[in-house]
Amino acid sequence: VYSARPVIARLELAWDGTRYAGWQRQLDAVTIQQTLEEALARLTGEAVAVIGAGRTDAGVHAHGQVVSFRLGRDFQLSGLIHGANHHLPADLRVLAAAAAPEDFHARRSAIAKEYRYRLWRGRTPPPERAPFVVPTEADPAVDTLAAAARLLVGEHDFAPFSVTGGAPGPTVRRIFSAAWESNGHELIFRVTGEGFLRGMVRRLVGTQLELARGRRTLDSLADLLADPGAGEAGPSAPARGLALERVDYADGPGAGPGSLRAVG
Amino acid sequence: VYSARPVIARLELAWDGTRYAGWQRQLDAVTIQQTLEEALARLTGEAVAVIGAGRTDAGVHAHGQVVSFRLGRDFQLSGLIHGANHHLPADLRVLAAAAAPEDFHARRSAIAKEYRYRLWRGRTPPPERAPFVVPTEADPAVDTLAAAARLLVGEHDFAPFSVTGGAPGPTVRRIFSAAWESNGHELIFRVTGEGFLRGMVRRLVGTQLELARGRRTLDSLADLLADPGAGEAGPSAPARGLALERVDYADGPGAGPGSLRAVG
Numbered sequence: 001v002y003s004a005r006p007v008i009a010r011l012e013l014a015w016d017g018t019r020y021a022g023w024q025r026q027l028d029a030v031t032i033q034q035t036l037e038e039a040l041a042r043l044t045g046e047a048v049a050v051i052g053a054g055r056t057d058a059g060v061h062a063h064g065q066v067v068s069f070r071l072g073r074d075f076q077l078s079g080l081i082h083g084a085n086h087h088l089p090a091d092l093r094v095l096a097a098a099a100a101p102e103d104f105h106a107r108r109s110a111i112a113k114e115y116r117y118r119l120w121r122g123r124t125p126p127p128e129r130a131p132f133v134v135p136t137e138a139d140p141a142v143d144t145l146a147a148a149a150r151l152l153v154g155e156h157d158f159a160p161f162s163v164t165g166g167a168p169g170p171t172v173r174r175i176f177s178a179a180w181e182s183n184g185h186e187l188i189f190r191v192t193g194e195g196f197l198r199g200m201v202r203r204l205v206g207t208q209l210e211l212a213r214g215r216r217t218l219d220s221l222a223d224l225l226a227d228p229g230a231g232e233a234g235p236s237a238p239a240r241g242l243a244l245e246r247v248d249y250a251d252g253p254g255a256g257p258g259s260l261r262a263v264g
Numbered sequence: 265v266y267s268a269r270p271v272i273a274r275l276e277l278a279w280d281g282t283r284y285a286g287w288q289r290q291l292d293a294v295t296i297q298q299t300l301e302e303a304l305a306r307l308t309g310e311a312v313a314v315i316g317a318g319r320t321d322a323g324v325h326a327h328g329q330v331v332s333f334r335l336g337r338d339f340q341l342s343g344l345i346h347g348a349n350h351h352l353p354a355d356l357r358v359l360a361a362a363a364a365p366e367d368f369h370a371r372r373s374a375i376a377k378e379y380r381y382r383l384w385r386g387r388t389p390p391p392e393r394a395p396f397v398v399p400t401e402a403d404p405a406v407d408t409l410a411a412a413a414r415l416l417v418g419e420h421d422f423a424p425f426s427v428t429g430g431a432p433g434p435t436v437r438r439i440f441s442a443a444w445e446s447n448g449h450e451l452i453f454r455v456t457g458e459g460f461l462r463g464m465v466r467r468l469v470g471t472q473l474e475l476a477r478g479r480r481t482l483d484s485l486a487d488l489l490a491d492p493g494a495g496e497a498g499p500s501a502p503a504r505g506l507a508l509e510r511v512d513y514a515d516g517p518g519a520g521p522g523s524l525r526a527v528g
Contacts, residue, residue, distance in 0.1 A: 126527070130354040130355065
């Protein structure tokens with residue numbers, strides 16, 4: 001059914017971030033936002049401004065970014081998915097699409113996000129996994145990582161874990177869950193929270209790795225979470241290990257109710 | 265133990281072929297052979313000429329290419345693996361290494377090779393799989409593919425399946441096994457044989473896909489295998505679906521007995 005009234009589209013995206021300068025439009029670099037907006041403009045003939053739930057940094061991947069945008073007229077879900085993918089490069093895909101309520105806003109409506117950070121146990125990830133994992137030459141102490149992750153859960157001032165250049169404003173965030181899990185050679189940090197400061201997940205990983213290597217104690221992490229002035233966080237872990245995995249909304253994750261999926 | 269006598273090295277390699285112009289050295293393009301020889305020269309200080317078991321085309325991947333080369337002095341397996349990987353880009357990895365007998369020759373000593381060709385059932389492979397699979401919009405008839413694969417087994421003149429520009433010479437090859445298998449969204453053609461003509465696996469796939477789509481009959485394939493003058497083979501399937509999976513020798517696959525593996 002087509003109509004002349006404007007409608008809100010809600011898409012779920014995945015990308016290999018290797019060659020992108022992150023989500024947000026920049027004047028002199030190729031970003032996900034720009035690539036998507038250009039593909040949607042070619043498809044619809046409209047100038048499209050997309051809102052992304054997460055503003056990921058250069059080199060970070062996504063398996064479930066959610067975006068919203070307004071179109072001047074109704075659209076078919078299948079045509080939107082496959083038409084956009086036709087105009088997009090193969091390293092950026094629309095996985096699912098839905099029509100959303102007028103007040104849906106991919107960033108402001110989000111209630112939780114999940115990120116995953118993937119380490120490779122060993123020095124030699126195979127070429128197919130190398131863009132998505134970070135090798136750890138010394139096998140990290142898994143018990144210590146698990147204990148560190150448990151400390152992160154809850155509401156804390158994460159200012160020490162933000163990067164310079166992050167937006168000013170409140171630095172308290174609530175983490176719902178944080179854990180490490182093994183999957184073959186991969187050692188994966190899964191963290192969900194209502195929101196994250198810029199660079200926060202990568203510094204959480206870098207700090208936990210210092211801990212697992214004995215360069216920092218669990219107590220010093222607990223102190224830092226209780227008092228942002230208590231010390232310094234660890235370094236940022238490399239971007240390529242990080243992926244935005246899922247975005248949750250009150251009505252469900254990803255493209256939400258009534259969505260059509262591309263794969264299958 | 266180091267010695268001044270020359271020794272033969274035997275390596276097992278994997279690569280993502282996306283940005284390479286194939287295995288064999290070329291004057292004006294980046295190839296796997298050249299990239300490997302340059303890394304080994306930097307590591308050893310010797311000019312190294314490597315022999316590859318399979319001479320894969322541009323865009324074809326490998327999970328188990330085997331190469332051999334002569335070094336002027338003995339070497340440590342661990343130093344060879346990690347030293348070479350240090351000098352190689354992340355999309356080309358040494359997976360395992362061994363010292364080989366003086367008469368070992370990666371191509372001439374090979375007794376069998378396995379290739380796999382990966383289709384994606386659906387229009388939208390996720391970005392991480394997109395470089396390694398070829399989408400099939402219409403789901404191919406799996407029973408027909410299975411019957412076609414069975415026809416390929418045995419000794420046939422595969423001249424119709426070679427590409428122009430292939431080396432002159434005998435075109436009879438023995439195929440040991442050929443089958444299609446499913447793995448999630450992937451539909452995989454596995455074929456092992458004592459050797460393959462240039463472009464042969466991709467045209468075997470293209471021909472079977474014509475068959476599965478009803479554009480060709482099983483009888484016409486049987487006729488073509490019995491008499492190379494009976495007709496034309498199908499088109500080449502795209503390079504990115506193909507990978508050299510394993511090379512077998514009398515003493516075992518890959519880097520062989522006494523080899524050290526990089527991963528783990």
